[in-house]
Amino acid sequence: MQRVDVLRRIVADAGADAAVVTDLADVRWLCGFSGSNGLLVVTTDGATLVTDGRYRVQAAQEVGDAEVAIASGPLFKHVSELNLLAKAEHILFQHDALTVKAHRDLTAAAPSAEFIGRSRLLAEHRARKSPFEIDAIRRAQKITDTVFGELLSIIREGMTEAELSAEIVYRHLRLGAERMAFEPIVASGPNGALPHARPSARRLQRGDLVVLDFGCVIDGYASDMTRTISIGEPADQEATRVYDVVVEALLRSTAEARAGVEAVQLDAVARDVIGEAGYGEYFQHGLGHGVGLETHEWPRVSHNAESVIPEHSVVTLEPGVYLPGRFGVRVEDLVVVGQKGADVLTTSTKELIRV
Amino acid sequence: MQRVDVLRRIVADAGADAAVVTDLADVRWLCGFSGSNGLLVVTTDGATLVTDGRYRVQAAQEVGDAEVAIASGPLFKHVSELNLLAKAEHILFQHDALTVKAHRDLTAAAPSAEFIGRSRLLAEHRARKSPFEIDAIRRAQKITDTVFGELLSIIREGMTEAELSAEIVYRHLRLGAERMAFEPIVASGPNGALPHARPSARRLQRGDLVVLDFGCVIDGYASDMTRTISIGEPADQEATRVYDVVVEALLRSTAEARAGVEAVQLDAVARDVIGEAGYGEYFQHGLGHGVGLETHEWPRVSHNAESVIPEHSVVTLEPGVYLPGRFGVRVEDLVVVGQKGADVLTTSTKELIRV
Numbered sequence: 001m002q003r004v005d006v007l008r009r010i011v012a013d014a015g016a017d018a019a020v021v022t023d024l025a026d027v028r029w030l031c032g033f034s035g036s037n038g039l040l041v042v043t044t045d046g047a048t049l050v051t052d053g054r055y056r057v058q059a060a061q062e063v064g065d066a067e068v069a070i071a072s073g074p075l076f077k078h079v080s081e082l083n084l085l086a087k088a089e090h091i092l093f094q095h096d097a098l099t100v101k102a103h104r105d106l107t108a109a110a111p112s113a114e115f116i117g118r119s120r121l122l123a124e125h126r127a128r129k130s131p132f133e134i135d136a137i138r139r140a141q142k143i144t145d146t147v148f149g150e151l152l153s154i155i156r157e158g159m160t161e162a163e164l165s166a167e168i169v170y171r172h173l174r175l176g177a178e179r180m181a182f183e184p185i186v187a188s189g190p191n192g193a194l195p196h197a198r199p200s201a202r203r204l205q206r207g208d209l210v211v212l213d214f215g216c217v218i219d220g221y222a223s224d225m226t227r228t229i230s231i232g233e234p235a236d237q238e239a240t241r242v243y244d245v246v247v248e249a250l251l252r253s254t255a256e257a258r259a260g261v262e263a264v265q266l267d268a269v270a271r272d273v274i275g276e277a278g279y280g281e282y283f284q285h286g287l288g289h290g291v292g293l294e295t296h297e298w299p300r301v302s303h304n305a306e307s308v309i310p311e312h313s314v315v316t317l318e319p320g321v322y323l324p325g326r327f328g329v330r331v332e333d334l335v336v337v338g339q340k341g342a343d344v345l346t347t348s349t350k351e352l353i354r355v
Numbered sequence: 356m357q358r359v360d361v362l363r364r365i366v367a368d369a370g371a372d373a374a375v376v377t378d379l380a381d382v383r384w385l386c387g388f389s390g391s392n393g394l395l396v397v398t399t400d401g402a403t404l405v406t407d408g409r410y411r412v413q414a415a416q417e418v419g420d421a422e423v424a425i426a427s428g429p430l431f432k433h434v435s436e437l438n439l440l441a442k443a444e445h446i447l448f449q450h451d452a453l454t455v456k457a458h459r460d461l462t463a464a465a466p467s468a469e470f471i472g473r474s475r476l477l478a479e480h481r482a483r484k485s486p487f488e489i490d491a492i493r494r495a496q497k498i499t500d501t502v503f504g505e506l507l508s509i510i511r512e513g514m515t516e517a518e519l520s521a522e523i524v525y526r527h528l529r530l531g532a533e534r535m536a537f538e539p540i541v542a543s544g545p546n547g548a549l550p551h552a553r554p555s556a557r558r559l560q561r562g563d564l565v566v567l568d569f570g571c572v573i574d575g576y577a578s579d580m581t582r583t584i585s586i587g588e589p590a591d592q593e594a595t596r597v598y599d600v601v602v603e604a605l606l607r608s609t610a611e612a613r614a615g616v617e618a619v620q621l622d623a624v625a626r627d628v629i630g631e632a633g634y635g636e637y638f639q640h641g642l643g644h645g646v647g648l649e650t651h652e653w654p655r656v657s658h659n660a661e662s663v664i665p666e667h668s669v670v671t672l673e674p675g676v677y678l679p680g681r682f683g684v685r686v687e688d689l690v691v692v693g694q695k696g697a698d699v700l701t702t703s704t705k706e707l708i709r710v
Contacts, residue, residue: 053639057549093455095456095459096454096456096457097454098454098455099450099451099452100448100451100455100458100472101474102451104450117455117456162528163529165528166525166529169525170521170525173517173520173521174518174521179538194412195409196409198533284408
C-alpha cells in the first residue's frame, strides 16, 4: 500500500475526509520531499505538496504520489487559493506540529470544516521500517563505526573534547555523511557524568573515561552509537566494574528485544541489571528510542513508555551509569527488531578500550 | 534596564500582567538559558525559568534575573503546580512559537485568564545589539574569515563540493567555533544558480565559479558570509561582468546602510544596480537579514519588508545573480549599523579570486 493510502485509512478510521501534514519528517516519509518548508494536503481523491519557489526543482525530482504546488506567499494561503480543502468537512491536523498562528491560517483555508488535532499521526507506521530504510540506517551506522575505528588511532592525552568532536564531524563528512544526526558528545572525566554534556575545552587526561556519542545521516536516515573508552588505565577504581555492569545491561536487553515486547519491559531488563549491581539511582534516562528520519522518534524505550516495539523497528539500546563528579559510562547499540530477536547494526567492540 | 524589565514594559503596554516566553532564542536573550527545553514565565513581580532535570546544573550557572524551576514532567504542568500564573488575568504568549497542543496545556495552567497571542514579541529589542553581542558576532566572523583564507590554499580542481564542505566545518570547529550556524553551501558551476544548493558529489572543474556561504556560532551568536571564487579563469564569458555587478550592488547598499533607513529602501539600492545592468530577474531573494542568536532574525532586508533598520543592528547584505544552468554569484558581508553608516565586520577581499 502506498504511504499516502496509509494516511487515507487513518483519516477514514477517524471519520474524517482530509489531513494536513505539517511535521516535515512525516511529509518526507509520505511523499519524499526533503525541503525545509512544505506541507502535504491529503484528501480522499488527491494529495498535494505545497512548498515555496526555492524548492521548485527539488520538489519535482523528489515527490511521488502527490501533486506539487508552488506558493508565492504563505503556504496556507495557497492551500486556500487552490481550494484544496474545499470539499473537506472533517480535517485531521497535527496539533503537536502546528503553531497557534499557523492553525489560525489553516482554519481560514476551510472556515466551515471541523478540525481534529492529532499527536503522533504516523509514528507507529514510520516505526516499521522498509528494507530501503533499514539499509540506509545500516549504511549510516557503517560510517559511524568506521569513524570510531579511526578515532582510536588519533585519540591521545592532551587533546580537548572540542578537538576530538571536530575530528568526529570531519571524518563522517569525508566518508560521505550528508550531515551529523546531532552534535557529537565528547564527555571526559567528570563531564562524562552529565548525560548531555557538550564538547568543551577540557583536555583528555590519563585515567579518564571518555563518553563518545555520535551519529550521521545518509539518504535522510540517522545512525546513533555510544562507546566509552579509557585514556590509559582507568584512574577510578570503580570504573571497570561500572563498565562491565553497563555492557551486561546492554547485552541482556538486546537478548530480550523482539517484536511485540513492551518498551517498559525491555527497559526493565537493563534497569534490573544496573539496579542489582547497586547503581540504579545513577541510570536516570530511558533505555533507548526509535531511530529513522529523526534521530529520536517513536517508540521511546523507557520505564514510563506505553508502547509495544513493532517488527522492523530500529531502536537504540543505551544503558548508562553516571557518578556525579567522577565519571560516566554509556554504551549504545543500534538494533533492528525482528520476530525472533534483534539484529545489531553496530559493529564496534563493546570491550573497554584503553588508548 | 534589565531585559526582563523590557519584557515587563511590553506586557504593561499591552494591558497584560504576564508573559509566557517559549521561543528559545528569546528565552536565552532574556535570562541566559541556552538549553533545548525551557520556557520563561514573567509576571509583574517575578520571573521563572522552567526546564527539566537534564539542565539543573547548566541552568543554575547560566540564568540571571530569574528563578529556576526543574520540572519532572511536562513544563506547562509544572507552571500550573507552581501557580506561576495564578494571579495573572491577561497573559501574552508567542503564537508563532507554541503548538496548538502546548497552547492547550498552557491555558489549563491559567484557566480563567485571557491569552493574547503575539508575533515577534522581542524582535525589535533583540535587533539592537549590546557591545557584548557585537563582540561575539565579530569573533565568530573572524573565525569565518580565517577559514575562508585557509580554503584558498586547499581548494583545487577535482575536489567535490562535499569534501570542501567538510573542510569548512572542520576548520571552524578547530578554531573554536561552538558549532556551524548553518550547513555550509558549496555550489559549483551550474549548482551555483540554485541559491540554496546543498554540497554534492560534483567535482570542481576548471572554469567553474563556486559560491561559498558559511558561518559559525561563538557564545551563542552567529556569523554569516558568502564569497564566490573561480577555479582558474572563469569559463563563462559573462562571469566577471556579473561578479562586478554583484559587488557594486553590495558596495552601494553598504554605503546606504545607517540607522533609520527603511529595509525596502536599502534593498532597492542593490536591486537597482542589478536591474540597471540587466540582471534584475536573476536576483530573486531579499538583500539580507538580521543576525544574532539566530542566523536569520529580524529585520529582513527585502523589497517587501516593512521594517526600519535600527541602530546597533547586525545585518547581512548579500546580493546575488543566478543564471539558470550556467552559474551563480553571491557576495555577502556582515555589517553593524550605526548612526552615520555601517561597520563591515567581514574582512575577506571582495575581488574575484582565481585559485
